[in-house]
Amino acid sequence: MLSNEMIEKLNEQITHEFYSSYLYRQMAAWFAEQNLTVLQEYFTTHAAEEEMHATKLIDYVLKAGGHVKLGAIAAPSDTFSSPLDVMTKTLEHERGVTRKIHELMAQAEKDRDYSTRSYLQWYIDEQVEEEATFGELLALTRMAGDHLLLLEERIEKRAAKRGVATE
Ligand SMILES: [Fe+2]
Numbered sequence: 001m002l003s004n005e006m007i008e009k010l011n012e013q014i015t016h017e018f019y020s021s022y023l024y025r026q027m028a029a030w031f032a033e034q035n036l037t038v039l040q041e042y043f044t045t046h047a048a049e050e051e052m053h054a055t056k057l058i059d060y061v062l063k064a065g066g067h068v069k070l071g072a073i074a075a076p077s078d079t080f081s082s083p084l085d086v087m088t089k090t091l092e093h094e095r096g097v098t099r100k101i102h103e104l105m106a107q108a109e110k111d112r113d114y115s116t117r118s119y120l121q122w123y124i125d126e127q128v129e130e131e132a133t134f135g136e137l138l139a140l141t142r143m144a145g146d147h148l149l150l151l152e153e154r155i156e157k158r159a160a161k162r163g164v165a166t167e
């Protein structure tokens with residue numbers, strides 16, 4: 001049984017995951033405008049992943065008998081000064097998401113809501129991956145400096161090694 005606070009927080013998180021998707025789509029479009037198509041594809045794929053995070057939460061709220069209420073999605077900034085700026089903002093964003101997921105977990109613990117706690121564990125683990133991935137991407141971008149095509153080559157190779165187009 002979900003508490004009203006838990007339902008409210010889960011709904012906020014659903015909207016926030018859609019916002020992540022929206023933000024990464026905006027970033028993907030920006031990369032396209034800079035002719036950085038590998039990064040465009042990378043961020044587009046990641047946007048789809050964020051949508052999946054939102055969808056999974058919707059399914060959970062429904063299954064747990066809660067009411068789903070989607071909120072307004074804020075417009076992300078469309079101005080970036082460089083790929084390094086995008087990567088820095090991405091890592092900051094993911095760290096913010098981690099804090100939100102931890103707040104959800106704290107609510108579940110306060111409510112002794114063991115099912116939500118168990119469900120949220122996936123998101124806790126996922127955020128460790130997300131922060132590691134974007135931290136690595138930021139470091140690579142820093143190293144590449146002005147050699148953006150080298151950066152794209154590196155990202156492509158890295159993705160191919162993991163057997164995915166991008167991740
Ligand atoms: Fe997410």
Ligand SMILES: [Fe+2]
Binds near residue numbers: 050094097130
């Ligand atoms: Fe994410």
